[in-house]
Amino acid sequence: MFGQKSELMVPQEAVTVFSINNLDLLKKIGVDKLISYDFMNEIHQELFDGSTDNKSLKDAGIDFDQRLNIFYGKTQNMEVSGFTFGITDQSALFAVFDDFDPLPSEIKGVNAYGSFFNNLVIKNNNGLLIRVEPVESYVISITDSVWFSRGNLSPYYQGFEFDESLNEEELLTQDVSFELLEKNYNELRDSIQYVLQQEYLSKVFHGLFEEGKSLYSNSAVFQELLLHPVAGVFYMDNERNFDRAKNLWYLKSVLPSLYLDIQELYQGNIITGDLVLGTQSIDFKITAAYSEPLGSIYLEMNNAKFDKRVAKYIKSDQSAFFTYTINLEQAYNKAYDIILPLLEKEKNIDLSLNVLSLKLANAFINKDAVFDAYKGCMFGTFNGIRKVKTRKIEFFYNEDTFEYGERETDAEEDMPIFTLGFTTGRPDVPELVLEHLSTITSNFEKKPNYWVYHKAIFDSAPLYILNTNGLFILTNDEDLAKNHPDGYGKAGLSKKTLKTIKNAGSMSGFANLKSVANQFPMEFLLPEQVPLMESLRGKSGTMTLSSGKTTLRNTEISLSYGFETLEDSGNHLLDMLNTLYLLTK
Amino acid sequence: MKITYILFLLPLLLNSCIEIIDDLSIHNDGSGTFKYSINLSSSKLKVNSILSLDSLNGKKVPDLAEIESKLLEFKSLLLEEPGIEMVKTELNKSDFILKISIEFNSISQLQSGIKNVIAQLNKEKDHKLIEENWISWDGKTLVREIPSAITSRLKSFDYSEIELLKSGTYTSITRFDKPILKTSNSNCKLNPSRTASMLQVNAFDLKVNNSLIENAITLTP
Incomplete structure (x- = not known):
């Protein structure tokens, strides 16, 4: 079975896989460089023992006629991550990855090795480096259950502060009086984690090597994907991502039949992609597959035309921008037709009342007016960092006494400049809201061509609101509001770019990596978004996104x-892969 | 959260445009008033954006209510210290200006009072801050130094933060009843009546040379 294909060793628990086909590109990449990428997290420990210094992938005994398959997966209780690869020279491999010690293996033809965190399995010159971890919240819930069933107090009780008041002799007496055979909370948690980890690892190995089940054997889509003659492919099973979503546990346990109906909607929701290496670009062609009912909603939603008035408000040299065009009214009507019958089937009083409310709202609300207020063409821009005017308190000194006082003066602070806007057929609606707000607070002020909301951003910087030319725009770009309320004219997007966006479908985007990644302030990102931006820092080039045809x-x-x-194309490929890995993890 | 960070380190950690004034008045009998002001109003955007986060660089970001509550705790603990007569704290939450005023009977009681409170509030025990003397007064000469815990923190800033450091200022003012005879720091200015001295440095200079605000001020006999 494992004759020549390392991809056959990708476990069935994997949900996301990146498979790199063109390994020639990677021959010159240093091992220490490769394993510094986020998708190689599992073997970061190898970086610190010197075994990877100045070694290329070729030196590591890796077979460049085979794919390198990087995978990640998560179930309700465990996470698996790692990669599979072909091996030409086992001794060279172990010279680089020298932390692995042989483990007893009961499976014929399979050699297993273990390091502090990871496991390496070799079968027929194919390697699987894998880390299996129980989900932390699951470990904690079991630990708590065992801990409290033993009659223990909360592990977070104030004993630590009490300990601080004891001298060394008292602390020693206290330690001696403890039952040394009884594990403390952290020891208990570590033991449970270890047992679960061994159990899950054994389960993964059993499926893979004894039952012969892998992602490859389970998924026809994955099999077909690997036939693509491209530099690399990407696979993500969103159906299983949906199934493990934690916020669905209520639905699953309280409304099981509705859960099954919704799960059916997500059937076949698999995202696949081809990484195509061009002369000066890497193109990632993604196909998002879904069920027909869901597809019928997307089809209606994406049946919309880009509004070219938006193009005037995006500069041709903008650091980054996106446009998003959907037909919200058609999508709403379709979703109403498909999802409401699913909800109606449930014999649950609360849900039934919600369904009635939805039906009444649908009957009485003027939907045309609602969907005319937001016509569905949205855009956003990032235009780097600029100084914005704020006010500050300044100390001033009397030179005779050195006494000091305070005075308010102008100040300037760095601020990322954003613009967000959408098309509207009912400018009177936002105007009505703004007029009303201006009667409540003097912070809303109407100017001839725009509104300004003083101290709107972090109680310091102003926000400008333009309600003009069928567009409603929010921005902190003073230049746009004061000098270009009707758009940038010739400095706006070129006809060529406009044509590309029009042909793009519902989504399009552009980012100049150098200016975006290096200027974007980390403080404005969520913690989980920080690694992605960190990974892009120091990179150059451009990234463009466009959606294509939508079918059922x-x-x-x-x-x-x-x-x-072009000479760094291997590095570029890995950079791109790393970005995608962080986006999808 | 450490109160020492709030009072001394947090403003420097923010790497923002910051103004700090310490203003010490000493009377002939050794009693006096110590005023400490931190002004972050020129970095309101940055401070507000940081306060909106749960954590930054792996450290929990306190909200304003927590900072206020710690300040109150600092005040009440300091009032229990011997030789501390009055403590006032003021936090301007819209402009981010913090002011503390402490009336004391002697410099040594002021120093030991602050150290004791830091030791009580700081569970991780920042020994450098607690063990070092920052100030001494023998009735004739006042010697001031910057605690090494703060200078080592300043030194850890990398080059990308230098521009931000350059815009920060630290002003140290010392007032006496008697005229000043001499000062050891050549950058120190005296007022016309020679009863007050002022030393002003920027945060970047302090990073390069942490002895910049060290000063020994000797009074006329």
Whole structure:
């Protein structure tokens, strides 16, 4: 079975897989460089023992005629991550990855090795480096259950502060009086984690090597994907991502039949992609597949035309922008037709009342007016960091006494400049809201061409609101509000770019990596978004995104990473892969 | 959260445009008033954006209510210290200006009072801050130094933060009843009546040379 294909060793628990086909590109990449990427997290420990210094992948005994398959998966109780690869020289491999010690293996033809965190399995010159971890919240819930059933107090009781008041002799007496055979909370948690980890690892190995089940054997889509003659492919099973979503546990346990209906909607929801290496770009062609009922909603939603008035408000040299065009009214009507019958089937009083409310709202609300207020063409821009005017308190001194007082003066602070806008057929509606707000607070002020909301951003910087030319725009860009309320004119997007956006479908985007990644302030990101931005820092080139055709069964999306020098294409490929890995993890 | 961070380190950690004034008045009998002001109003955007986060660089970001509550705790603990007569704290939450005023009977009681409170509030025991003397007064000469816990923190800033450091200022003012005879720091200015001295440095200079605000001020006999 494992004759020549390392991809056959990707476990069935994997939900996301990146498979790199063109390994020639990676031959010159240093091992220490490769394992510094986020998708190689599992073997970061190897970086610190010197075994990878100045070694290329070729030196590591890796077979470049085979794919490198990086995988990640998460179930309700465990996480698996790692990669599979072909091996030409086992002794060279162990010279680089020298932390692995042999483990007893009961499976014929399979050699197992273990390091502090990871396991390496070799079968027929194929390697699987894998880390299996129980989900922390699950470990904690079991630990708590065992801990409290033993009659213990909360592990977070104030004993630590009490300990601080004891001298060394008293602390020693206290330690001696403890039952040394009884594990403390952390020891108990570590033991439970270890037992679960061994159990899950054994389960993964059993499925893979004894039952012969892998992602490859389970998924026809994955099998077909691997036939693509491209530099790399990407696979993500969103159906299983939906199934493990924690916020669905209530639905699953309280409304099981509705859960099954919704799960059916997500059937076949698999995202696949081809990484195509061009002369000065890497193109990532993604296909998002879904069920027909869901596809019928997407089809209606994406049946919309880009409003070219938006193009005037995006500069041709903008650091980054996106446009998103959908037909919200058609999508609402379709979703109403598909989802409401699912909800109606449930014999639950609360849900039934919600369904009635929805039906009444649908009958009485003027939907045309609602969907005319937001017509469905949205755009956003990031235009780097600029100084914005704020006010500050300044100390001033009397030179005779050195006494000091305070005075308010102008100040300037760095601020990322954003613009967000959408098309509207009812400018009177936002105007009505703004007029009303201006009667409540003097912070809302109407100017000839725009509104300004003073101290709107972090109680310091102003926000400008433009309600003009069929567009409603929010921005902290003073230049746009004061000098370009009717758009940037010739400095706006070129006809060529406009044509590309029009042909793009519902989504399009562009980012100049150098200016976005290096200027975007980390403080404005969520903690989980920080690694992605960190990974892009120091990179150059451009990234463009556009969605393509939407059908009843799938939507195509294209992401292109353009760079200037071809010689580093291996590095660029890994950069792109790393970005995608962080986006999808 | 450490109160020492609030009072001394947090403003420097923010790496923002910051103004700090310490203003010490000493009377002939050794009693006096110590005023400490931190002004972050020129970095309101940055401070507000940081306060909106749960954590930054792995450290929990306190909200304003927590900072206020710690300040009150600092005040009440300091009032229990011998030789501390009055403590006032004021936090301007819209402009981010913090002011503390402490009336004391002697410099040594002021120093030991602050150290004791830091030791009580700081469970991780910042020994450098507690063990070092920052100030001494023998009735004729006042010697001031910057605690090494703060200078080592300043030194850890990398080059990308230098521009931000350059815009911060630290002003140290010392007032006496008697005229000043001499000062050891050549950058120190005296007022026309020579009863007050002022030393002003920026945060970047302090990073490069942490002895910049060290000063020994000797009074006329």
